[in-house]
Amino acid sequence: MIAGENQANSKVQDTLRITILQTADIHGQLDSHPELFWENERIVFKERGGLSTTKTLFDQERAKNPNRTIIIDGGDLIQGSGYAALSNGAIFPEIIRKMNYDYWEVVYGKESMLDVLNAYGTPVIAQNMYHEQGGKRLFPPYWIKEIEGIKLGFIGINDPDVSLRQNPIFSEGMTFSGLDENTEKLIDELKNKKNVAVLFLVTHMGIFKQVELANNEMAKNVDYILGNDTHERVRKPIEGKYAKVTEPGAFGSFVGKLNLYFVNGKLVKDDYELMDVDPEKYAADTEIQELVDKAKAPYKEHLETVIGYTNTPMFRYLTVENPTDNFITDAARWKTGADIAISNGFRFGNPIVPVNGKPAPITRANLWNLIPVNEKIKTGKATGKQIKAWLEREMHNTFAQNPTERFGGWLVRFSGMEVDFSSRAPRGQRANSVRVKGQEIQDDEYYTISACVRPGDPLDNLCRIPNVKDVEVKDYTIHDVLEEYLKLKSPISPKLDGRAYSDYLGPYSFSTVPRTDYKFQ
Template identity: 30%
Template sequence: MTKLTIIQQNDTHGSLDLHHELFWQDNKPELRKTGGFPRIAKYVKDLKSQNENLLFLDGGDLFHGTLPLVASKGEAILPSLKKIGLDGWVPGNWDFAYGKEQLSSLVEALPFPTVACNVRDAKTNESFMKPFVIKELDGVKVGIIGLTYPYVDETMPESFSKGLAFSRGVDETRACVEELKGQVDLVVLLSHMGLPLDVELATFVDDIDIVLSGHSHDRVEEAITVNDTLIVQAGSSASFLGKLDITLEGGRIEDYRYELVPIDESLPVDEEMAGIIADIIEPYSNERGNIIGNTESILHRMTLNEAPMDQLITDAYLHAYDSDVAFSHGWRYGTPVPAGDITEYDLHTIIPTNPEVFTIEMTGERVRNALEKNLEMVFSRDPFKQKGGYILRSSGLFMSFKPYNPEGNRIQKLLVGGQEIDLKKKYKIAGAGKQLFKGAEADKTYHGVHAIDVIKQYLLEKGTFKADGEPRILST
């Protein structure tokens, strides 16, 4: 009988220090201080001192999400990663944000292995990362297969995937499992595909013992079992860790216990890591102290149809460009901002890509088709066609839809400016970045202004932001 503990983090998105996190309490959102690398480092270090049969693995989106990381193209976080005690990781879709060469440079600087079986060099057709690694512990060998987000080339800006080729990874995963048979006691899939895709994968790839899922920011509190495979995911923003204690008997999982661990203020801090994080953040003290507005609403991004954080963005776009409708991508990342002051640093957390703002003219029919396509990417019956984050965020629009309807037939009612959409009429749309309306670049007019400056100006003119409590995107 052998005991093994696996600690999982995923989708940390540059949330390096203690921050606000959203929980639901008494039927409404509540913020609590959670997270950060100093508490994670201490938690893992203490567990490793008690149990040498421990693996600490990261599920991706490690190098992007807050100002220090984006401004340094991921390099600012490296000192903390060299000390945090990780045993391996898989890149997420945002880890490709700085291009192929920069990701390679970041990977080379890490003291732990990078695994991904489903991304190849487009020129050589060779695997861009190691498909898997084998970890030898006391009395147990663990094979760790990496599976990165398969649709980087389809859903992210072109620069993310230039020089790389991505696949769904089903065949590659199956081949890795076959190769590991007889070599290891336990097969772990470290995935950044998202929970629906990971559950689907486990139904038709046999002999995966554990899937450590990432990408979809799910707080899985009880392990999901599919085809004798345990599937877990540990939220996001370094606010939680997943702790999986396994008992192995005769090369099989005999018993397990899973816990989603909130990294709250009750946990002690690793002082060395606290110093490292303070050094990483210190150059941005001006942005952290620069108050640029105020909010009466908690700004969060924790709801599927629409969210206050994104209403601030789209209201600012709509105000700046006198448009009929404004859209923003349905991102998942971005830690909440409490009611009160909004700093410049907060804005870089709300929209770290700081994309350039554009306007575009689109017929009502084209707007409707774009929304139907987005709904399919979010709600597709086939998990492998679920390529969106949340529903496109918008201002100036009302939409009711049926998520369970067939592709192209979900929208029930669509209003622009309170009026039924005219499919033949052209509407002025404001948005930002190449991730939004990808494929329509030729029709966009960019204005040489970036999102954060537009939001700053909006807050300067409005003074205080308050989210509209009336729902405008309804699932019916």
């Protein structure tokens, strides 16, 4: 009996558990909010998130594994809400310093980004971001943390397509490199020269490219890819040929928890859990909540003003079409009189959900959550041929079977146009039917289009449609339009109406990750 106890104690002493907690794509969300779940083939909503709630979860997890818990974030923290936008992200450093994160971000322009991140007081890493002048890195490329003799290495990699996907002005003064020989050399250096026991790539490239990377020989010395960007809720790590991939949702609604178990310095097993940040389970941390309230105070009266109501739930998440963007594009087409209104396939915004049969209020804060860049409306004319070519490019960006050719993962949104398409068809052959004003679109006919200005784009470019004619920048912004629309038409009842449809995907497609069994839940 005593011998057995000694053997058990020896085994416990030889096993070391290290915990990695990961958040991603919080997008400026300070408070708890409705979150969408897909359960039993239907949509349900639950209250989740909040930085003060997250802090309590962090503290409880640290207490379970003291001095052996690392907390990281994979980016897109300081942009995506009205409070973030109106403060240029400046509300966050004081809060984040109390939460001990490891961050990198790209938004609000280079100087604002550097000011905010340097104020965090925590390591910031990015291997592939450079000053345009001089070519020096903006941040250190990696971070090594040693715990009881075990070295863990983290390499930060941002999306090299940032300048194409985001407003070009955001990346002025910066350049981005792709996954190249410098990445390979750094991986080799950390694993074989710095002798890290476990190597993580903290990537902000989207689930498709992250899974592809896990199967690429470049990752042969990588153990885990802690993914970010596409807001996917990976509940079981996706196993590539060389590395495992995680991604912990978005908006502060979830925390990824990876436990690593070591025996004699060697990793012998792991386990993973996607934890819900549930306010009913984790009481708000008083200190963080006070800081959040203080940060919100200068903007709260303006942002929490109710500007309208909705009778039906408003949400995004769906790959093909969603009620929120139907509302936004319908309003833009109503205001401009354009034949077609376009909105980017934004991944922003928490659901707005009526309760007990009563219309749900819509505030200015909600508008900022949905469209965190409030730009002026731009209109112009394009031929049917231009529009069809653009649609084919956008569909390829969303549904390409080669993950390296994907951008984002959600189809562009529109009003005034009906598109039936085959998502798995070859490039350039996906559109089965494109109808405007109830008629099949004509190659040589001109159609008026409205979209938002993307600062840094050429004047004749509308939402990635080049060479548009008769371009006019309006004197009102998209938020102005939505407030005016709500004032006249509230309560609204946006819903799915089939304006974009793929028979293969159906109306409730949440994710399309090729060659995996991943499902959004």
